[in-house]
Amino acid sequence: xxxxxxxxxxxxxxxxxxxxxxxxxxxxxxxxxxxxxxxxxxxxxxxxxxxxxxxxxxxxxxxxxxxxxxxxxxxxxxxxxxxxxxxxxxxxxxxxxxxxxxxxxxxxxxxxxxxxxxxxxxxxxxxxxxxxxxxxxxxxxxxxxxxxxxxxxxxxxxxxxxxxxxxxxxxxxxxxxxxxxxxxxxxxxxxxxxxxxxxxxxxxxxxxxxxxxxxxxxxxxxxxxxxxxxxxxxxxxxxxxxxxxxxxxxxxxxxxxxxxxxxxxxxxxxxxxxxxxxxxxxxxxxxxxxxxxxxxxxxxxxxxxxxxxxxxxxxxxxxxxxxxxxxxxxxxxxxxxxxxxxxxxxxxxxxxxxxxxxxxxxxxxxxxxxxxxxxxxxxxxxxxxxxxxxxxxxxxxxxxxxxxxxxxxxxxxxxxxxx
Amino acid sequence: xxxxxxxxxxxxxxxxxxxxxxxxxxxxxxxxxxxxxxxxxxxxxxxxxxxxxxxxxxxxxxxxxxxxxxxxxxxxxxxxxxxxxxxxxxxxxxxxxxxxxxxxxxxxxxxxxxxxxxxxxxxxxxxxxxxxxxxxxxxxxxxxxxxxxxxxxxxxxxxxxxxxxxxxxxxxxxxxxxxxxxxxxxxxxxxxxxxxxxxxxxxxxxxxxxxxxxxxxxxxxxxxxxxxxxxxxxxxxxxxxxxxxxxxxxxxxxxxxxxxxxxxxxxxxxxxxxxxxxxxxxxxxxxxxxxxxxxxxxxxxxxxxx
Numbered sequence: 001x002x003x004x005x006x007x008x009x010x011x012x013x014x015x016x017x018x019x020x021x022x023x024x025x026x027x028x029x030x031x032x033x034x035x036x037x038x039x040x041x042x043x044x045x046x047x048x049x050x051x052x053x054x055x056x057x058x059x060x061x062x063x064x065x066x067x068x069x070x071x072x073x074x075x076x077x078x079x080x081x082x083x084x085x086x087x088x089x090x091x092x093x094x095x096x097x098x099x100x101x102x103x104x105x106x107x108x109x110x111x112x113x114x115x116x117x118x119x120x121x122x123x124x125x126x127x128x129x130x131x132x133x134x135x136x137x138x139x140x141x142x143x144x145x146x147x148x149x150x151x152x153x154x155x156x157x158x159x160x161x162x163x164x165x166x167x168x169x170x171x172x173x174x175x176x177x178x179x180x181x182x183x184x185x186x187x188x189x190x191x192x193x194x195x196x197x198x199x200x201x202x203x204x205x206x207x208x209x210x211x212x213x214x215x216x217x218x219x220x221x222x223x224x225x226x227x228x229x230x231x232x233x234x235x236x237x238x239x240x241x242x243x244x245x246x247x248x249x250x251x252x253x254x255x256x257x258x259x260x261x262x263x264x265x266x267x268x269x270x271x272x273x274x275x276x277x278x279x280x281x282x283x284x285x286x287x288x289x290x291x292x293x294x295x296x297x298x299x300x301x302x303x304x305x306x307x308x309x310x311x312x313x314x315x316x317x318x319x320x321x322x323x324x325x326x327x328x329x330x331x332x333x334x335x336x337x338x339x340x341x342x343x344x345x346x347x348x349x350x351x352x353x354x355x356x357x358x359x360x361x362x363x364x365x366x367x368x369x370x371x372x373x374x375x376x377x378x379x380x381x382x383x384x385x386x387x388x389x390x391x392x393x394x395x396x397x398x399x400x401x402x403x404x405x406x407x408x409x410x411x412x413x414x415x416x417x418x419x
Numbered sequence: 420x421x422x423x424x425x426x427x428x429x430x431x432x433x434x435x436x437x438x439x440x441x442x443x444x445x446x447x448x449x450x451x452x453x454x455x456x457x458x459x460x461x462x463x464x465x466x467x468x469x470x471x472x473x474x475x476x477x478x479x480x481x482x483x484x485x486x487x488x489x490x491x492x493x494x495x496x497x498x499x500x501x502x503x504x505x506x507x508x509x510x511x512x513x514x515x516x517x518x519x520x521x522x523x524x525x526x527x528x529x530x531x532x533x534x535x536x537x538x539x540x541x542x543x544x545x546x547x548x549x550x551x552x553x554x555x556x557x558x559x560x561x562x563x564x565x566x567x568x569x570x571x572x573x574x575x576x577x578x579x580x581x582x583x584x585x586x587x588x589x590x591x592x593x594x595x596x597x598x599x600x601x602x603x604x605x606x607x608x609x610x611x612x613x614x615x616x617x618x619x620x621x622x623x624x625x626x627x628x629x630x631x632x633x634x635x636x637x638x639x640x641x642x643x644x645x646x647x648x649x650x651x652x653x654x655x656x657x658x659x660x661x662x663x664x665x666x667x668x669x670x671x672x673x674x675x676x677x678x679x680x681x682x683x684x685x686x687x688x689x690x691x692x693x694x695x696x697x698x699x700x701x702x703x704x705x706x707x708x709x710x711x712x713x714x715x716x717x718x719x720x721x722x723x724x725x
Contacts (some may be wrong), residue, residue, distance in 0.1 A: 111472060112473060250577075290648065394687055
């Protein structure tokens with residue numbers, strides 16, 4: 001009697017499941033069944049660097065995947081791209097739900113390595129030594145490199161020469177005082193002085209660029225969290241002054257980099273911190289000619305930064321689906337110089353391998369940025385960075401309207417608490 | 420203990436009869452069990468576990484997730500905001516829908532088209548609607564801002580005044596407007612259906628007794644519409660309480676958590692602390708149940724709807 005209830009319920013549940021799963025079919029099929037008959041499907045999840053359908057990263061990766069499939073007919077690479085705003089969240093959700101991709105390209109967090117989810121660089125690359133050594137530490141956990149840089153960039157200060165000369169400014173801003181007076185002069189003409197993206201997209205980068213200008217950082221020299229250090233509080237207080245004087249766009253805590261870059265490209269912003277990726281946006285905007293803008297080292301409190309923020313986006317290879325050999329084949333293929341250079345030309349970013357850097361060293365656009373890379377400062381490689389970064393993105397912007405000290409202290413205690 | 424063949428046969432027939440209905444209601448029961456009850460169980464379970472950001476269970480957390488949540492400085496603001504959000508949105512929605520339903524209940528040329536048009540905000544995805552409003556409110560180029568600028572209400576595009584979504588209080592008001600906008604169609608149709616069940620004779624009788632239009636509305640229409648209003652309010656309360664896409668797409672709950680409601684807040688903290696996020700979900704779930712039970716009590720639901 002009991003049995004029949006159980007069978008009936010089980011049968012009904014099976015029917016219900018079959019019905020409800022109709023809509024969500026596909027997706028995971030390559031996950032476990034991939035190996036049957038020697039054919040393997042690799043799931044690649046990458047961030048989208050494109051500014052529209054024409055240069056979507058889906059195209060770039062699909063191109064590599066197709067070339068690769070021609071040479072390795074038994075391996076199919078299924079490419080998924082996710083826009084930058086949602087990349088961390090979506091990848092983390094995939095991982096929280098144990099729906100592991102094989103390869104990700106975008107932000108990488110050392111907690112994945114800590115959890116033992118990843119292959120090391122030497123597991124899945126024939127020549128890991130070709131990766132730029134300056135980024136090795138950030139991708140490493142316990143001395144082994146897991147995050148493999150795929151593309152890099154360094155930050156500089158872009159300014160609009162047209163707005164500068166209209167406001168009667170003749171020289172590039174080098175100090176915070178310069179930034180303040182120049183921004184006020186541009187604001188007086190009716191434009192935005194300084195574009196300050198402290199919204200949830202990339203607040204952690206903008207804040208670090210300012211912290212560096214005052215000798216601060218997220219961690220001190222010994223690797224201890226120092227988010228609420230005296231220098232950082234002073235830095236945010238300076239920014240708060242800049243914001244309340246109206247020298248930035250209104251409400252910087254809600255503004256994202258992508259939107260402000262577009263406004264800079266439209267000629268409405270005097271100064272903004274940018275990376276080479278801003279260049280194609282300016283060119284596509286059509287409002288500024290090449291002689292209307294320029295980029296210089298980022299202004300610090302007393303002088304320009306000698307070392308800027310170097311950001312690298314990493315490839316990570318996940319163990320869960322046990323595709324080590326196939327991943328290695330694909331990554332060796334994708335890391336060829338021609339694909340590195342194709343990526344850099346497409347998005348005006350910098351290469352992440354020594355051989356591709358050498359190939360681009362004399363390039364007029366990339367050369368100067370490449371020269372700055374070896375001294376670049378990077379984000380913390382701590383395993384709690386993923387958590388801290390999320391909190392920074394959501395709350396740091398309130399430091400320029402509220403009390404800088406308490407906002408930074410809250411972040412500091414999050415960082416110390418870990419996960 | 421051996422059963423005779425006869426009793427065994429009888430047993431099969433009897434149980435077969437008893438469980439025949441299960442065959443019919445079974446799938447529905449199983450569906451509810453799998454997609455409604457099971458997630459609730461998992462949610463409660465997750466809320467007392469220590470889970471790493473990567474989804475690994477590191478052991479029991481006891482009440483730690485709840486106490487961490489309790490110590491989140493943003494929590495009380497988030498809960499108050501949610502309460503204000505629900506009350507304001509539902510109240511305005513019902514009020515406007517009463518008027519709209521009355522309008523659509525009249526005969527006028529083009530009524531059919533107008534009724535169809537009302538479905539649009541309902542048919543469009545809420546996320547799309549929220550995105551459209553976000554762009555329309557853009558400080559520099561948003562169509563609403565340009566319109567307000569032409570009217571002289573917004574003095575300068577790109578200014579703090581034009582940046583509606585950047586200031587938390589104003590952003591919240593705008594998002595409430597969007598929430599009302601997307602709730603109107605369903606509510607209006609529910610009320611319209613209610614209006615159409617009121618027999619014409621009642622109005623005739625009222626007219627014979629010399630009641631004017633207002634008197635007729637307040638003494639005849641509204642009391643007879645009560646069940647429809649109750650159903651519409653209840654469903655709206657639950658919907659609006661769990662509003663996520665509007666806030667997420669328009670402000671992501673920012674600056675800070677200043678425009679987040681409980682659902683958005685849960686989504687933000689679940690990223691670094693899945694267990695604490697689950698605890699927030701449990702609280703949210705509890706709040707909805709409390710609100711619904713209170714509502715049913717206060718309105719003496721059973722007598723009204725039966």
